[in-house]
Amino acid sequence: MNIDFEPIAVRDVYDGYMNAGYDGVVGYGGALDIRPKFQREFVYDNARQQAVINSILSGFPLNTMYWAKQTDPSTGDVAFEMLDGQQRTMSICEYLEGSFSVIVGGNPKTFDNLSAVDQERILDYKLMVYQCMGDEDEQLAWFEVINIAGLTLRPQELRNAVYTGPWLTDAKRYFSRENQGAHKLAKDYVTAGDVNRQDLLQKAIEWQGGKGDGSVKSYMNAHRKDANANALWTYFKSVIDWAKLIFPTRRAQLRSVPWNVLYEKYGQDQLDAGELEKRVKALMSDDEVQKRSGIYTFVLTGDERALSLRAFTVNQKLEAYEKQNGICPKCGEHYEFEEMDGDHILPWSKGGKTTSENCQMLCIRDNRSGG
Structure with missing residues (x-):
């Protein structure tokens, strides 16, 4: 893949600029596809757009941009696709279109309201552009590399490329x-x-x-x-x-x-949607249910784990453990506190609440086997 560096003035990139929304964005005399099919949508907010324009007015350098270059073998016509730099390029062009203002001298100003000197400063500003020429796989592989390095894309945006x-x-x-x-x-x-x-x-x-x-x-x-x-x-x-x-x-x-x-x-x-709604409504008001989004899964599957039901507190379990003298009521054997866990005497499914009165300590084996 061949890669060439060329500074390009803003006025040249803006020449022929047209933003047709989802149908595409072009510039550079119609030769630059600013938003190719693999690119993400325009996502810069107003503050970021303003920062781009302020950087240009201050003479600060913007990050390097990357264009893919293609030549029609039959006509020799050259066309470009924006590999990286869409957000900055569109911010500049949209400012020239009058889409937003920036603070200059303490006042908000669109491009038309700038002094002639500031207008020329923007139009003459040189964008640092690398132009690469290669097959599609080479271009897209390069696009993946430069965006991983810059951390500019989300995973799905990168996969789209x-x-x-x-x-x-x-x-x-x-x-x-x-x-x-x-x-x-x-x-x-x-x-x-x-x-x-x-x-x-x-x-x-x-x-x-x-x-x-x-x-x-x-x-x-x-x-x-x-x-x-x-x-x-x-x-x-x-x-x-x-x-x-x-x-x-x-x-x-x-x-x-x-x-x-x-x-x-x-x-x-x-x-039955009506019956399901009755169950959902009742569960939404049940203070034993800790994960209300799990209610929809529960009413279909019956799996109580989807609800993250309220658990007994340590104090409630200690109180039950002392009352039982460490004896598991199911197997009759003695266990250390850490070898037991809290269990509802009357199950939640039958109306049992997570209270001290409804707590019993079972050995882990009996508790996991459903008592």
């Missing part, structure tokens, strides 16, 4: 747009994280392809050349539609439920 293709382009259409597609459908039922930073896309892949970085990579690699992401979207939508059908009452705890796991096991069962 490596496993680019028609499948990813289509997947981002569903999962990378806030208040649209998957986010609009599921925001009451999943913790979406930062949609623009690809958190929701990662969750969708984990649901269908398995958890862990290796599983997500394997799934993306296997599907990167697929014409579309219909399978991923269809599965995600099926899971959420099922969750909404059986648990239609909106609560904050819904966002922490492993819906894909429950869907795989109970998605084909005939469930």
